[in-house]
Every structure is written in structure tokens, then in C-alpha cells.
Amino acid sequence: MNVLLSYVILIVIIYILAILFRDRLKIDIYGPILMRRTQKMRGWIDFIAKLSPRFWRWSMNIGIPIAILGMIFMVYTIIMSLVYMIQSYMVQTSSAPAASLLLPGVDIPGSPVFIPIVSGIIALVLLMVVHEFGHGILARAEGVKIKSIGVILAAILPGAFVELDEKDVEKAKKSVRLRIYAAGSIFNIALAGIAFTVVLILSSSFLPYAFQPNGLTITSVTPNGPAEGVLKEGMIVTNINGFQVKNKTDYTDLILNKTKPGDKLTYVTDQGTYTITSTGQPHNASITYPGTRSETHLVVKPEVSTKYGEILPWFLYYLSDVGYWVFALNLVVALFNLLPFKPLDGGIIFEELLGYKLSKEWVDRIVSSVTMVMISIVAFLIIYSIVPGIIQMVA
Structure with a gap:
């Protein structure tokens, strides 16, 4: 069965179960949005935050300028992607940068990225947990209470959230709020750095020693290709x-x-x-x-198999594969989340920064205008890059 269709069926089943058992499962339903709140895990966040509140605050003092640089980089990237897309359309080269859906196992024709289903799901779960724990840890290090932790399904987009006490957030200084808002993406970037280090060590040491190429493995066949x-x-x-x-x-x-x-x-x-x-x-x-995706087919070298067996080499290989996708997805999503439009963290950071010099009225006007422009550009790029491939899949 087409993986994209499987996702759709799974989401429909989740919505049906949520509606039928909303009280028993303690699920809040707001139109197409499902939310499940819990008080659990707050103890873990408190424990980590209290290990060294000063460390978390100072690390985010470094994280704020990194987040701002990431925001500037992403605005430049999005604008240049739009320019290249328009130029390619004008000269009919069909070579504009293409966006991609971050859905593990879904192979869209023409998409530059295909995420393996197992490695992709592991990476996305780690991404969401680390991101929200980042916000929660900084909030507790700054004395801001956490009301609840939960998961969310907005139409087809899964996510997680940490719900902070609004009164504590409003009373906090701008610098405190900036540290809290920047923490999610900075934690993702830090995790990406750790994963990259693991992959670099494995790919430059044991894996070349343990494996040898032996052809090409077809990893997926594109629907309707x-x-x-x-x-x-x-x-x-x-x-x-x-x-x-x-x-x-x-x-x-x-x-x-x-x-x-x-x-x-x-x-x-x-x-x-x-x-x-x-x-x-x-x-x-x-x-x-x-209409296929493929990778080098690897086999364990005979001398390595004799010394270590088959399990250890393949375990390290799959660990490297998971590490790569943890690195790639955390970095990409962290940077995208820094785009200056609400409700992304970048939009909230942008709003706080403007508030240092401008009145609330002007801040609201600028943030609203930038949000409309950025959402329009992003939506246009996504539609241009992904919709033709999806149509080809279901045609």
C-alpha cells in the first residue's frame, strides 16, 4: 500500500478514536486539532533544570545570537529560493530548488529527499522531545512554571508542546523570554551537533573498515514512476x-x-x-x-565477519544511519523554526526583539506584515515543489 495513503488512513483512525473516547483518553478537540495534556514528565524537566540553572541561562545567552543568525540565514535562503524558482520558470529550466515533505517513508516524485521510515520516525520523535524539553528546561531555570506537557495533531501534522504559565511569562524580563523562546531550536542544533559527531566518527573509522561495496540496493520505488x-x-x-x-x-x-x-x-x-x-x-x-531511489549495497568483509560477527557491524551501520537523520532533521527543522513569522519560535523572538525599541502597535503591524509575506513565500515554494509530485502519486 502507498505509504502516504497509509498515513492518511492512520490519521483518520486516530481522529475517530479521539472523538469516540475523548473523555477516557483525556483528549481536547479544537476543530481539526487534537491535544492530549499531561502533568507527567514535569519532574524530569525540573530535575534537569535544577542541575545547573546558571549553565542553562548562560548557554542561552550564547544561543540567542545564534538563533538570530539562523533567522537571518533562513530569510536569505527563502528569498533566494523564490528568486531561483522564478528565474527557472521564466527560462523553463525546471531546476528551481525543491522543497520536501518530512514524512518518513513517503517518496514523492521529484522530491530531493527521501526519509527512511524507521530512522525518520526515531529522528522526528527525538526532535520533538528535545525541542520541547529545551523550552521547558529554560523556563524552569528562569522560574517560569509549566502548566502541562502534551502532544498535538494539527490536521496531518504531529507535534509536542510545553504549556507555560502565562502570568509568569508576562512578568518575566524580555531577556528571560528570549532565552526560553530560543531554547527549542538551540537544543535541536546541539543534538544535531552530537549526532553529526557520532556519524563522523563511525563513517571515518569502523564502517570503511567493516564493509565493502557489492552493487546497488533499490531502497524505494516511486509511486506511478x-x-x-x-x-x-x-x-x-x-x-x-x-x-x-x-x-x-x-x-x-x-x-x-x-x-x-x-x-x-x-x-x-x-x-x-x-x-x-x-x-x-x-x-x-x-x-x-x-523512478527509484538507491544506495550502495554493502556486505561485511570476510575478515571482519570472522572477528566480530555480523551483528555488531550492522548495528553500528544502522546507528550511523539513524544518527545522520537525527542530524539532518534537527538542523533543518531548527533553522526553519527560526523564520520570523508566528506562530514559529522565530516569529516570537522577532516580536520580542522589536519590542526593545518600538511600541506594541508598531511591533504588531510589522510582525503581522512579515508573517503574511513569509507564509505566502513558504506556501508558494511548497506548492510549486511538492504538489505536482503528489498529483503524480495519486493520479
């Missing part, structure tokens, strides 16, 4: 159109330099020989598009 119904996830490819494929580098060179859209591609795999007719990539029609 050229390979659907012919090639299958998990197939190991060793030859395409007479060219030996030892790893992903060989495959990329073949696709970019030795084929063109419309060519027939004959795959020699561990499950037989199959032929497909390629098309052009959805976002660049001049590049061959077989």
Missing part, C-alpha cells in the same frame, strides 16, 4: 545496460552521463533481469529519471 510494477524495493543491481554497477557512484555517473530521458534501462538484479523506459526528472526534464 517508470519503475513501478517492474523493479522492487530490496533488489540488488549489479549491471545496467551492460555497464557494471559496483556502487552508487557508478550508478550516478551512468544516469547523468551515459543515458538520456526516454532511454530503455535494462537492470540485472539478484531477482532477474528487468527493463524499464525512463522519463525526465520532474524538476529537471533533461536528466534521466528511472
Whole structure:
């Protein structure tokens, strides 16, 4: 079954159960928004915050300028993405930067990113927990009470939240509020840094020593793509159109330099020989598009298998894979969350910064205007990049 359809069915089931058992499950329903509040976990946040309140405050004193730099970088990135998109449309190159849905296991045609379902779910759960714990830890370190902790489902978007005491927040100094608001993204960036270090150590030491390439593994087949119904996830490819494929580098060179859209591609795999007719990539029609995603097929070296067995090498490999997605998703979401529009943390930080010099009336006007502009740009980029691929999936 299509993974995107599976997500839709799962969400429908969750909504039905939430409506039927809202009292027993203590779920609050606000239109398309489901919220489940709890008093649990506050003790853990208090414990961590009280380990060293001074450390948390000073770390966020460094975190605030980092958050501001992240905000500036993301505004520049979003604007330049819009410019490139318009330029590519004007000259019909179809090469504008493409956005992507952060839904593990969903392969949208033309999307630059495919997130493995298991590693992606682990990374997203860690992302949400660390982000909200960041807000909670700084709040408690600053003496702001936490009313509740919970999870939220807004239409199709899952999330988590820490509900702070509004009166404590209003009474707090601007610098205190800035530290609290910046904490979520800074904690995500810190986790990304830790994950990157783990991946760097593993990928530069044990993994090259333990594994050797042995072909190409098809990791997913894009719905309604050229390979659907012919090639299958998990197939190991060793030859395409007479060219030996030892790893992903060989495959990329073949696709970019030795084929063109419309060519027939004959795959020699561990499950037989199959032929497909390629098309052009959805976002660049001049590049061959077989409708698959793939990675180098690795096997444990015989000498490593003899010494360590198979379990340890593969455990470290999958740990590295999870670490990569923890790094990538935490960094990307943390930076996106710093965009200066509400209700993102970046919008609230932007509002607090303007409040140092401007009246509330002017702050509200500027924040509202910037929010409308930024949301429009982001929505336009998402629609331009993702909707055609989704239409192709369901067509």
C-alpha cells in the first residue's frame, strides 16, 4: 500500500478514536486539532533544570545570537529560493530548488529527499522531545512554571508542546523570554551537533573498515514512476545496460552521463533481469529519471565477519544511519523554526526583539506584515515543489 495513503488512513483512525473516547483518553478537540495534556514528565524537566540553572541561562545567552543568525540565514535562503524558482520558470529550466515533505517513508516524485521510515520516525520523535524539553528546561531555570506537557495533531501534522504559565511569562524580563523562546531550536542544533559527531566518527573509522561495496540496493520505488510494477524495493543491481554497477557512484555517473530521458534501462538484479523506459526528472526534464531511489549495497568483509560477527557491524551501520537523520532533521527543522513569522519560535523572538525599541502597535503591524509575506513565500515554494509530485502519486 502507498505509504502516504497509509498515513492518511492512520490519521483518520486516530481522529475517530479521539472523538469516540475523548473523555477516557483525556483528549481536547479544537476543530481539526487534537491535544492530549499531561502533568507527567514535569519532574524530569525540573530535575534537569535544577542541575545547573546558571549553565542553562548562560548557554542561552550564547544561543540567542545564534538563533538570530539562523533567522537571518533562513530569510536569505527563502528569498533566494523564490528568486531561483522564478528565474527557472521564466527560462523553463525546471531546476528551481525543491522543497520536501518530512514524512518518513513517503517518496514523492521529484522530491530531493527521501526519509527512511524507521530512522525518520526515531529522528522526528527525538526532535520533538528535545525541542520541547529545551523550552521547558529554560523556563524552569528562569522560574517560569509549566502548566502541562502534551502532544498535538494539527490536521496531518504531529507535534509536542510545553504549556507555560502565562502570568509568569508576562512578568518575566524580555531577556528571560528570549532565552526560553530560543531554547527549542538551540537544543535541536546541539543534538544535531552530537549526532553529526557520532556519524563522523563511525563513517571515518569502523564502517570503511567493516564493509565493502557489492552493487546497488533499490531502497524505494516511486509511486506511478517508470519503475513501478517492474523493479522492487530490496533488489540488488549489479549491471545496467551492460555497464557494471559496483556502487552508487557508478550508478550516478551512468544516469547523468551515459543515458538520456526516454532511454530503455535494462537492470540485472539478484531477482532477474528487468527493463524499464525512463522519463525526465520532474524538476529537471533533461536528466534521466528511472523512478527509484538507491544506495550502495554493502556486505561485511570476510575478515571482519570472522572477528566480530555480523551483528555488531550492522548495528553500528544502522546507528550511523539513524544518527545522520537525527542530524539532518534537527538542523533543518531548527533553522526553519527560526523564520520570523508566528506562530514559529522565530516569529516570537522577532516580536520580542522589536519590542526593545518600538511600541506594541508598531511591533504588531510589522510582525503581522512579515508573517503574511513569509507564509505566502513558504506556501508558494511548497506548492510549486511538492504538489505536482503528489498529483503524480495519486493520479
